[in-house]
Amino acid sequence: AQSVAQPEDQVNVAEGNPLTVKCTYSVSGNPYLFWYVQYPNRGLQFLLKYITGDNLVKGSYGFEAEFNKSQTSFHLKKPSALVSDSALYFCAVRDGPGGFKTIFGAGTRLFVKA
Amino acid sequence: DADVTQTPRNRITKTGKRIMLECSQTKGHDRMYWYRQDPGLGLRLIYYSFDVKDINKGEISDGYSVSRQAQAKFSLSLESAIPNQTALYFCATSDPGTHNTGELFFGEGSRLTVL
Numbered sequence: 623a624q625s626v627a628q629p630e631d632q633v634n635v636a637e638g639n640p641l642t643v644k645c646t647y648s649v650s651g652n653p654y655l656f657w658y659v660q661y662p663n664r665g666l667q668f669l670l671k672y673i674t675g676d677n678l679v680k681g682s683y684g685f686e687a688e689f690n691k692s693q694t695s696f697h698l699k700k701p702s703a704l705v706s707d708s709a710l711y712f713c714a715v716r717d718g719p720g721g722f723k724t725i726f727g728a729g730t731r732l733f734v735k736a
Numbered sequence: 737d738a739d740v741t742q743t744p745r746n747r748i749t750k751t752g753k754r755i756m757l758e759c760s761q762t763k764g765h766d767r768m769y770w771y772r773q774d775p776g777l778g779l780r781l782i783y784y785s786f787d788v789k790d791i792n793k794g795e796i797s798d799g800y801s802v803s804r805q806a807q808a809k810f811s812l813s814l815e816s817a818i819p820n821q822t823a824l825y826f827c828a829t830s831d832p833g834t835h836n837t838g839e840l841f842f843g844e845g846s847r848l849t850v851l
Contacts, residue, residue, distance in 0.1 A: 663845075665826060
């Protein structure tokens with residue numbers, strides 16, 4: 623069965639500093655990996671995805687994520703955090719082209735302090 | 737206008753009442769989903785539908801039912817609401833794309849409180 627773990631409930635970072643939000647996954651086949659962001663009182667918005675190819679994926683709002691197959695990780699990164707990046711971030715996995723369901727992690731709340 | 741619209745956005749009801757949450761989309765996607773969000777648990781899949789005639793149970797379907805009235809409409813019902821169904825509910829759609837790589841598009845959510 624597929625699963626996703628986000629080991630940190632909360633990440634705190636100062637504005638201008640780099641940020642990392644961690645995600646590890648487990649699937650039986652080749653994973654399709656996604657990051658979504660949720661701002662207060664809003665639905666989830668797609669940030670980026672890894673399907674195949676280059677392990678470093680670039681997405682919206684300056685975010686990027688690195689796929690590491692040996693460590694089964696897909697950490698979200700940004701070189702310089704903004705206060706407006708403060709939100710709830712979800713990692714999600716789908717079990718390759720045959721997978722019908724997207725499974726979400728518990729979410730990590732990011733606080734960026736000015 | 738939002739591509740995925742959920743109604744109502746907020747609802748307070750009593751134990752034992754029947755509740756329907758509605759979702760409509762203008763994205764033209766065949767695939768639609770209902771998720772439930774609880775703090776610390778992320779999103780859990782309740783039901784999903786790949787077309788009007790194809791409806792499937794997700795992880796936590798007990799106590800819920802769905803209806804796919806048209807390609808654009810997918811409703812979630814709680815036949816007899818109970819307090820532990822208090823949660824934030826999301827409808828989502830997707831276009832499978834090539835090799836099922838499509839991401840999900842979410843509505844704004846329906847916050848349900850069962851007293």
